[in-house]
Structures are given as structure tokens and as C-alpha cells.
Amino acid sequence: MAQKVKLSTIAEALGLSTATVSLALRDSPLVADVTRERIKEAARELGYIYNRRAASLRTSRSGIVGVCVHDVMNPFYGEILRSIESELDRNRQTFILCNHHDDLSKQRAFVDTLLQLGADGLILSPALGTPAADIGLAEENGLPAILIARTIEGAGVHGFRGDDAYGMGLAVDHLVSLGHRSIAMIGGTRATSTGREREAGYLAGLARGGIAFRTEWRMEGPRDRHSGFDSAAAFLALAERPTAIVCFSDLVALGLMYGLARGGVRPGIDIAVVGYDDIEEAGIATPPLTTVSNGQSEVGERAATALLERLAGMPAMEHTTLIRPELKVRQSCGSGGEE
Amino acid sequence: MAQKVKLSTIAEALGLSTATVSLALRDSPLVADVTRERIKEAARELGYIYNRRAASLRTSRSGIVGVCVHDVMNPFYGEILRSIESELDRNRQTFILCNHHDDLSKQRAFVDTLLQLGADGLILSPALGTPAADIGLAEENGLPAILIARTIEGAGVHGFRGDDAYGMGLAVDHLVSLGHRSIAMIGGTRATSTGREREAGYLAGLARGGIAFRTEWRMEGPRDRHSGFDSAAAFLALAERPTAIVCFSDLVALGLMYGLARGGVRPGIDIAVVGYDDIEEAGIATPPLTTVSNGQSEVGERAATALLERLAGMPAMEHTTLIRPELKVRQSCGSGGEE
DNA sequence: CTGAAAGCGCTTACAG
């Protein structure tokens, strides 16, 4: 590797000062056009690489935003990330990703790293059991935070998520309107706001339908495809098998459908299944999955925008924006629906 | 936000020099035990946050490794990332992730960012059409690179990937041994080393089986679940329909199976389907997917290890390590197999 | 329109 090219290398080569070179490279109007072009050309020729650490040490702006979610391999988060990414890209922010896998210590280590790097902001889907104080710590140290998908009481920051109770109610209402009187709910945990809200929506839906809830209908736990698959066996073993199932997520529903089919029970024909999230795969599954659209791209886009506003100097505001979910009727409830 | 706490804040509070504080916080044996404890305690009490930009500017080591792949939502890459992540975590390297979506300019912008941040290394699954010179540029500027999943001729660095030609041959041999004489291959493109190798393996397998290749058997293109699904229609429209299909990837196979089922053709019963990669979902799909295990976690782990060795001072070596694939027989070829 | 100088917060020889 040749001698490192820095601002002063360019300055010396051109007989100028580093101040002028610095200004020129950032398109300052203070520098004469001719000079600027000479400088830019020299920079290109010399293979100059801007040193962001040095700049950031001086300006205390790093151009880095941290994004931390449960797991990027989960399409639900993947779809949110996609819109965050395009929003941040447009604003020339680099983003650092982290999966916390609901491990609080991993999440903390990540926030710490962001602090050390002088990151400009954080978009977080908090791990199970994240105390409000963790968000406070970040904010106090100059790291503005925005919450997505899950929210935390008293965190004092803006959060964006779907209206889970309402959405799950939509799913149950749909099944009730189809004539179902025994409806199970598989997956999710009360340890997250999402899990609690969706369960509440399920219970409220049953109540609206005049259906008395039975504890064996509620199978807590599964939150991914594999555990959804595994839950099929337990479900099929039920003495009085419900005629319909609402799932915590599409991933759980998709795994469950694999499992039900394996057990000889045909989703959409022998039993009704509803998912939640409306991930891309839901539309091509066989049978196509009836589900509740959860506004992933809207969550991502609005969260990114909100963070950019914070970076621009807007104050934090404690508020949760609920994105309105929508029922997507396809064939997994045997009800015809969209092609 | 209170006044920023830095090394000198601690030094002043304790009546020591910043040099001593710096050494103590990094557990240097040069500092007396008592002093070190006093310093660490003060740091904790004052809420000191280590400024990595400043440190990195001085040491020119950043503790950052960049990882860039086609798309982290693709479980194939997701599984590789998982093992990279755990390997790097153990070595306290922060990693920055980027999806290039086979867009060369995105990949270049990312490498540029790494250079500006003074990143320590790069693990890359190169975008379509990446010239060897791009890798050279990174290396010349002190950013050691390791390639995964796809390799580039003449890049001069170490790469890790599955032996695709051999693996695809395994799939075809299996189908031939089951008695199939007409075998299609769906998905993949000749623009990547992976696509070329897998196609070569398919062709070689046919030749070994004494089967004359027919151009309509080769349906290029699909590389994700959705396009796999879409390809089912084209396949079902074939005048003389092959009795078996090898797919470019599990994702393509899984999407295809959804599509075939939608068309009333039952995978594992009416037609044999083989995937590639052995992602986790393959085992729970219905029917369980026969596929070729592609050693994702081995690729990730070895690539990370190789990079860490480079960081420790080992020279670059131009070499491609081929991980040996393995056939996983399940039920999608109607052949019984594992439970 | 351009330059000289200070400073961002660390670490690292070098003294003592």
C-alpha cells in the first residue's frame, strides 16, 4: 500500500492549504470554481480516501444509524428493514444492523457500540424485557431512538407499530362470519407488547362473536416457522379440535400448514387458518394464506423519517403511532377470495 | 445531556494523567492494580463512554468488519451470516451489513464507506459482474477481503464456497438412480460462478446417466421463492413434461412446489423435485424436500476465521476452498428417505 | 477567496 493520501497531500501538491482543500471537497461556495475543480481532480488522481473518523471526531456527526431487531432473517423484519434502508440511503446515512435474538445483553452491547462510534441515531425493536431506562441511557448520551414493531411504556420516544389488537380482531371476526364457533390461537408470548395485544384482540373477537373462550384453544409460544410446524402435532392431538386457527404470525401459520398437511389435514379444506403480517410468501403459499396486513413498509418508512427529523433537531416525543391493519382474504379459510 | 466525560475528566478527578487512565481502562499490566481499580470505578461512576473514533484515528484499527451479500432475507445468506456473526462476536468485531441486490454501484458505495470508516476487513459475496479490480482496490487501500458463496477469477484473495458442480451432480445422479430419464433444471443464471457451476453439474449428471439433454428442460432465471412459484406455470405448459426437476436453490424449489400443487400436480407423488442448499425450511416443508446440503455454516465460519487471520497479519492468498456438498434424501422425490 | 492555527479524544513512544 502506497503512502496514505490525506488532505495535506493534496494541499501540498497544489500549493494550497488544507482548509481550502477541505472546503472544496465538500462543495463550499467559499472556494472559487476553478480552484475547486483543480482540487477535485487532484483528489481523484491521487486516490484520496476521505477519513470519516477524523471528520467525525471533529464534527461529532458520524453519518451512522444503528438498526436493531429480533432477527433480520424473519421476513417481517426484513420487509421493515427494506424500507428503512431505502429511506436512509437517500439521506446518505450508513446503517449498522444487529440481531438481538431477544437477548438483552446483546442489545446492550450493540447500543454501547453505537455510543462509542458516535452514531447519530438508533431504530430499535426492543428485546424482551427491555426496561425504559435503556432507551433513556441512549437518549441521554446523545443517541436519539425510535421504536418499531414493539413499544415500551414510559420510554419517552416515538414508536411505530401495527394496531395489533384491532388487526387480530379482524381475523377472528372474519372466521366468525364464516360460521366458525371454535377458534384456536397459536403462537406469541405475553412478554411482548405484540403478543399481548394480539391475544387481547383474539379474546375480544371471540367475545364479540358470543363465543366462550376455552383455555385449551390458546397455544402460546411459537413465533417462527419451525415451532409453528411443531405445534401442528399438539393441535391435532386436541380432544375436541377447533375448526379454525388464528396464528401469531404468517411464519407460524406457514409452518403450521406444513405440519397440518403432514398430518393429513388440509388447510383451506378441512380447517381454516389465518396468519398475521401478510409477508410476501403468504400470497404464493398453497393454499394462499388469509392474513392481516401489518404495514411493514409503512412502519419502516415512517420510523426512518421520524429519526431523520430527530437528527435534524426535532425534540423527542413520547407517542406511539398505530398503523391500521387490513384483512387480506385468500383461500386458507376455504372462502374463495382473491385469485 | 451533561458535559461529556472523557479520559481527561477521569484523570483530573483522580489527579492522574490521561496516559495512565488510558492504560488502566485497557487492562495494561503497566498500571498498579489499586490504581486500575480506582480508575475503573471512577469511569463507571462518571458514565464514561469510550470514544472509538478518537482511538481508531490514533491506532488505525477500527474493530469494524463489513459484510456484503445479495440479500440477508434469503435464508441461504442468513444462515451464513449467523455463523459469521458468532465468530466475529467472539473476537469483539462489530459488523456492518449491506445488501447489494446485485447492484454493483451499491456494493461500491458500501466498500467506499468501509474505506472511509477505516474498517478492518470485508467479507463479500460479490454482486453480478464485479470485476477483480474492485477487490484489488479494497486490498490496496488496506481493506483485506474474503469472498463467500461466489468467487471471482484473479481477485487474488481467499474464497469459500460449496462445490456446486459436484453437488448438482449428486442431485441428478440420485434422480437417475430412481429411474428418471427426463430431468429439468429450473433457475439460476450463468452470470454467477454458482449458476455456471450448478448448470455444469446438471449437464454432467445427465451425461453420466446417458441422457441426451434437451434445451426445453433448462429454464434459466428464477433465484427466489416468488420466481420459483411463477416458473411452475411454464413448466406445466411443457408439451412433454419431464418427470423430475432439479432446482437452483431450495427457495426456488419451495416456491415451485407451491406452484405445482396449485396446478394440481403433487410434488413427491406426481413429480420429483430436488432443491439445493438445505436451508432449515427444507426439512419441514410438505413434502419434505430432498436437497443438497451446501455447508452454509461452514462457509461462514471459515470465512470469518480466514479474515481474522488476515487481520492478525497473515498475507492474502489466492485460493478457493470448496466445501463438499452432501445429498439429503427426504420425500420430495417419492423415495421414502429420512423421517 | 485563501491560509495559519487550534482542537476533536484518544494512544504511544519516551522519560523518569
Place this chain on the structure above:
DNA sequence: CTGAAAGCGCTTACAG
């Protein structure tokens, strides 16, 4: 075992 001083590569008032 601890301290004084230089320097990493930028940017930003301040002069001129």
C-alpha cells in the same frame, strides 16, 4: 509504576 508531549486527519472560527 506514572506523566508530558506529540500526533492520528480532519473542520472551523478567525484573519487577511
